[in-house]
Amino acid sequence: MDTKLKNRHKISILLAIVVIVSAAAVMVGLYPFFKNESARYEEPVYQQQTFLKYLVYGNYVLSMEQVRNNQGDIISPFQFFFPKAAEEMKNQTEETVAAAETNQADADVQEGAIENEITVDLSESNSGTRSEYLSHLRQKTMRSYNNWKNCFDSIRNSLDYQILNENGQVISDHSGGKTILGNDKYEFQTVLKYDGMGRMEVVSIHGDNTARLLTLLQDFGDKDPMMEDYWEQFLYEPDLRLQNPKNITITYGMTADQITAFKDTAAGFSNTYDDSDSILKIFVGLICAVTVLAFLFSFLDVTLPDSSRIFRTPFEIVTGVGCGGVAFGAGLTNLVIVTNQGDLFETLLRANFLPGVAGIMVKLWNLLWWSLPFAVVYWAVLCLRDVLSIGIKRYLRERTLIGWFCGWLKMICIKVYHYVGDINLKEQSDKTIFRIVGVNFLILAILCSLWFFGIGALFFYSILLFFIMRKYYRDLSGKYRVLLKATNQIAEGNLEVSIEEDLSVFEPFKKEIQKIQSGFKVAVDEEVKSQKLKTDLISNMSHDLKTPLTAIITYVNLLKDERVTPEQRKAYIDILEQKSMRLKSLIEDLFEISKANSNNVTLNLEEVDIVSLLKEVSLELSDKIEESTIDFRWNLPDEKIVLPLDGQKTYRIFDNLLTNIIKYAMPNTRAYIDMKKEDGFVVISLKNVSAAELTFNPNEITERFARGDQSRNTEGSGLGMAIAKSFVELQNGKLFVEIEADLFRVSIRWPVD
Template structure:
């Protein structure tokens, strides 16, 4: 990525941050407006659901207090609201204590009453479960009562109330002695009456929106506040249900001053910021503005999604997170209310922050939370904007979970198809068959779980399976035809035929046919090479043998001439001897190479010091070396190097190679003979500059009848290098010929044991 593109990405991210911070700052700046709007929608406290719920719960608290005052001793909530359950629990406890005191803690079991024992154990298990439930119910009742009392205590001192008995007499007064019912000084008043069965009735209501208040009070009065805490097996036992107050009437009243006191406190029971809807309206407007800005600013850097995977999130996830971000922003009304009421500021002051710093931290805290929904919206638009760049089809395929799933299904189907098509028929087939059956079982199991819809799905699956099998059969038939065609062409002698396409399950046959082709080609090449060598044998040997034979015949005829002087006769005889020795050498070399190639050579292996052997050969060829004017440079180790070799054959190797240098090296140049140990091998390297231009292949020079002198004017059979290579290889070595310009180099490697 170049620097210009990186800078463009940075600018795009910076613009996004500025837009998000600007939108968040607007929301924070509008906090005073939200406060004014919320005050217009703040309903009276007596119309609020939480207040009315605490009011009904207060009936249980007041009845409990009256019971304690009447009895003059402490009575637990469990005893008051569940009297029969409390008595049952008390009797169970007394029976347990009596059983422990009498020592009856063992179970008496006899053979005659085994059935009775089973029934007794069953009853014991049931009693234990009921005892556990009673203990659970007792704990829940105490906890619930504490919650009711806590809620009622939060409002009881801010209103007037009276408790009356069944005769209408005031038995508890918290109104200063004035009658609440029908008193005009109370803006809100209600009378709740419980009959002898504990049913609550709203006798009277006075106040604004009385229909709503009546509905809420009646709903709370008819609902058992402990319904969610009963166990299912004891849900319908009346003795284990909460007992409402009976034959009791409670009156509540709120004056204008008391309602104002409730309004001025921060401990309201509803969020009037939600009721005003001003925050949500402004939030929606800013969200739309951020989305529009994000859309147009995205044209400044259309390749931004390529720089980060975060901007290539699937559509479904973007939509889910975007909606969640907007809903999160709508839920920040509590943050606005808490900030406007000064709770955050007071908390920071109590933490010993300076007022100025506390004010800044409150604003930064609000900016942080508001930046979340706007940042999510901006990010979502950038993700969705890419649909214009890559196209709707590619976007649906690459940027949606459904597209990914469809792509996965497609790839799975293709892999399954290729898996079935690439089964190796030479392998054991049980595993392949098991996989195919397993896949089919999985598909059928899924279809069977669809019940009625599974029949229709099975129908479409059968059609799909038919189409797949037909395509597979046709592909298989075409691949078989291609394989058959290739084998016919090979049978007709076309060894260069190539099978390019994939043959599926016939792929192993394709590889075997290619091996057969390669084998045939090697055999044909070897045969052609052999025929060529035979031709070379005839042509080269006829030329090399004809020359000395012609000379012998010529000089024999000259010897028959009676006019030949004794001196001439002696010279002719020397030439005849020379030519016959040349003919003998040619025939011996031919026999040597023939035996070497047929592995008919007998090696007499012995410990040979190849350093001394090479020196011995150089001494034998000393006269020829001096006549050649070639400067031989020897670099041989001082210590012995002993190898298990055939001394005679090794001597012949060195003799042929040194003789080859003497014959074909350029006069008045240097030749280098090096010997050293290297990586477990003895390496002997002979280098010289050729007198003639080296135009041949270095691999051909070691073949039979190959000569550096292509005109064959120099002496030699063309078998020297071939014999040397054959003898080296027979003794587990390797001879390599290399050419670099006019530099001719021969390397021999023998392993050191």
Template sequence: MATRWKNKCKIKYFLWTLLCIVPAMVILSAYPHIREQSEKESRKYYTTREFAEMLYNGNQVLYEEISGANTRELDPPGNSFREIRPYLQYEVLNKNGKTILKNGESLKQLLAQDHLKKYDWIVQMEYDHLGNAEVTECYGTYAQKMKVRLSEGLYYQYEDQYEDVETAEEMGTPADCTFLYGMTKEQGQAYQSYIGNPFYAVYYRSGMADMIRISIFVLIGAAIFLPFVKKLNTGNERGFQMPVEIIGITVIGLLILWEAVTSLVISTMRGDIQDRLVQLGLSNGDAESMVMAWNLIVWIIYFSLIYWVTGSIRNLISIGWKQAVRERIFLIPFLKKHRAKLEKACSFLKKKWSGLAKRVDIFFRIDLQEQSNKVIFRFVAAQFVIVSLFCMGWFFGIAGVLIYSVVLFRTICKKYYKIKQDYQRMLQATEKIASGNLDMSMEQDFGIFDPVRKQLLQIQSGFKSAVDEEVKSQKMKTELITNVSHDLKTPLTAIITYVNLLKEEGITDEERENYINVLERKSMRLKVLIEDLFEVSKATSKNVKLELAKVDIISLLKQVRLELSERMEKSELDFRWNFQEEKVYLTLDSQKTYRIFENLLINILKYSLEGTRVYIDVSDNEDIVTITMKNISKGELNFNPGDITERFVRGDVSRNTEGSGLGLAIVKSFVELQKGKLTIEVNGDLFVARIEWRRTEMEDIS
């Protein structure tokens, strides 16, 4: 029984060996045939139709060179006489047989003397006066075939193109001349090197690729059907009971190896591997034997793997998919055993992937403020790199490109949907702003439209400021009318009253004089009020002409102090003047600047608490000149410092004191006209007025 089982095993192993070795030996035996065929093909390069067309194109080119005729363009790229001209010997004869153009020895004399051993081929073509061409001489191993090709080329080239013309002149073709072409053996070898050896074409045309495929199909068939022969007891060996993962990897490897094996065959027939071994010091015979042995081993391994993979797949099918999943998929028990570690690893990879996705998103982020070329270049460069990587995978690269196309489609759709959502958010925000909703929130990210969101926020803020300013302006207009009415009405009422009193009979001269004095005071106050109003209106509208000159600020302040000295002495205020000894020059209008200082000091005299100190400081800090006036108010300072410089606004809200409410408004207007800055500060009862002039800014005053 044991002997019988051993005999079955021997038969089985013998069959396996035979199935793997015999196809390998058959393929190796075909190598010499393919090498011989490729050498023949390479020697017959001049018998192709393309080569014949290039020679006829050469006739046109050479004829144009010698005659200057306006011939038709018959030298197209890719099938050009320019490609073979460096490897050719050529000669052109006129109708009398005299040489008019050549680039080497005379081919006509060689044909006449029969000195042709060093030439691969020579051909002679004659044109009559009508431009009809005929191949009159053809020398070479494949001369007859070359002559047929040249005749066919002549027929196809001119039959349709010139069927309606009668003369060579009309055709634009050579006439009354003869063209001779030839290639020496050295030139022929150089040209063969230039065009390359046709091993691949011979490999597929010779049927060797079909032979390999047939061998593969035979092996697959044997692996499937031999287990049905019960005597062999094969198909269930342990070697066929491999995990699915190993089988899958092997199948992929075999598909990749197909190209590698094909390249090995071509390299062997071309002699590349043998040449390298000879360069390493081996003899030609040893190198050839080693190369053939290596080819035999590779083919045996390749066919063995095909047989083993087919047998393993058949074994999987025979046990059923449920048992195959339970027993033959290695990953399932592995995943169960290491589930916790794998979950941890997946979580880690998810974080890394998220970080990578963010970086990719930043890399491909579309910023409408950037140059569009940069964004497009980044995208195209990335696609170029990815597609280049897929191209390296041959057949699998095509599958990869298909998968990548699906992923790219999904990504673009997702990106498009996100852009659409961002656009809708931006549109809604714009509509709300347009409808007057200036308090809406725009905290959401607008994606690629985020720069627009920032602009919308600025527009929203600008509109809101404009509306607030308009409301404030309307309020100030109302207050202005009220204040102007009040301030104008008070003196006018007094004037009317005293005029009526003067009209009464029985008043004394003393009373009359007293009434006239009151009328004078009230009318003067009304005049000052109107003049101030007119002055501040002109200043606000920039309708004031400045008389600019170099003005010494210190001297001007002293002049104002002198003018108001009497009132200062009566005010019971302690004025502290902090001036520097040197003069401080600025380019200003002296009258307007005098009015600025006068109004500020009058304001101090009116509203300061008696018995307090008043500080007037002047500082010159190279570019900036600052005048600061500080006083303690006798009334509560319960107003907004920014509003006190507006027209008809007074610190005395009840308006019981004299004043137009235009003093600080005039100061502000005149300071700003002269490129200065007026700042009002309030700290409890401390009132501070500060004027700043920058010399660099004052250069632009006109």
């Protein structure tokens, strides 16, 4: 991974951290706003469902207490709320069955006794099940009543209440002698009446939002609080259902002072922040903002998923974790409540932290927890955004668990298919094995049907099978020796070996050996060609370097002559400069082709408009083109063709090819330079008529030191075409040379995205 790409990854991660922390900081910074919103939307305590439920529980507690006061003795909640069930449990006795007399009863009597015994056993079984249920119901009643009493006791001292009989007379007063019904001092008051059937009715209600209060109280009154404790088989027996209070009316009232005092002391009834939906609305808005920013910033570094597997997590996992992160953030309301109420701050103070340090820790703690859902959402967007980079088909195939499973299943099916498909009964080996197995199966089936005589037949069959297998083995050994002999001869250098025999199961190896022979021949030819190129390199390089070097030595000696005039000296120096630059060009070309052939060239890829670049090269060579008297015909597209290329190397390609036309084309002829797109490639074609007869192989013209001018009278180095081809291939292109009579054509093909 290059430095530029690493820096881009670092910037992407830094932007992600900034977005996540900023979103979390916004949530923490809005805590005072949430606190004000909660106070603005706060409802009176008597409107809360928990308070009204405890109020209905109080009806059961007060009626129970009133019965105990009236009767003067202790009565259990089970006896009061389930009187018939308690009576049944009290009167329930175990029945015993006398054993039938075995000595005096005849068969009929014994049969009748057995029937009676079965009946008694069944009766005892049913009675035992009911007895267990009554015991269970008694325990649940005691626990439920204790729970009702605890709940009602938590609100009892913060309200006034009175109990009235069926005639409307007060039989129990806990209001200090005040009348509750119709008293303006009570901000909240209600009258709950139970008729003779135990049905509760909300007779009167007073307070804010009376419709809601009436609905909630009536719903709680109609609901059996012990419904979940009943067994299904006894669910519809009226005697085993909770009996509500009867012929009693209970009035409740709360003054403003009682409401305020209850609010300050009853922490369990604190108002939640969800009432105004402020937290959830702002959290959802920030989630949307983080999603948009994550999507936009992802375009700055589209290769980030390739750097880490965490960004290539399957779609199903990303979706599940993302939804879980959003749900987790939506559930952080309690953190806001605890923080704004100061509970978290007080906890740190009790842990001996300084107030300043505790305040910073509270903010950091909240910042950390709010960062988690935003980080999860940011990560999920980066994972899902990759569908735009690799395409929906590839994403479904590579980034989903279903795609992985389908790919694995497809691979298994392909392996099974190929395995079964490889059994080709047309092939001699498979056909032979199949026949042997089939014949052997039939013989063994026949021998097994002979029972005892089959043992002897199996003995002779085994001897016969041994001789057949030995003959087959020896035949295979002979064919193997033929194959081994041929490979040894090839290893010794004899590439003309031919195998005429039928090798049976080794027949595929004969074809492979023939391929090896062909490959060795090609390698030998390539080696001979390489040796020839090395020889040409030495001779051609010696000739091309010796010519300017000889001239340099000659003119240096002439400059040493004191009789040389200033005009001659200046001419000699010009020639020396020309020859030294020629020598420098030859050496530079040699280095270029050496680096290109060894893949030691560093490409600086960038977006290059090859149309403009070719025009720029032609402009640089305009003087030489005019001097050459060659008519260049340009057929270039009007629009840009941008490719990821090395601009300097591509410039050198065009320069070499155009210079080649100027040097070797016939004067007063036309040269055609065309550029077009076809089949996903950009094709550049350069055509000219050669001045000399084209007698060389077009494949050799791009080799090192190969020249169209075999006499080597021109100033070419023989490296121009080789350098051009190497630079084209280094940039994922292809260069072709074609010859037709005296027409010389060079074609370059580069893929276009």
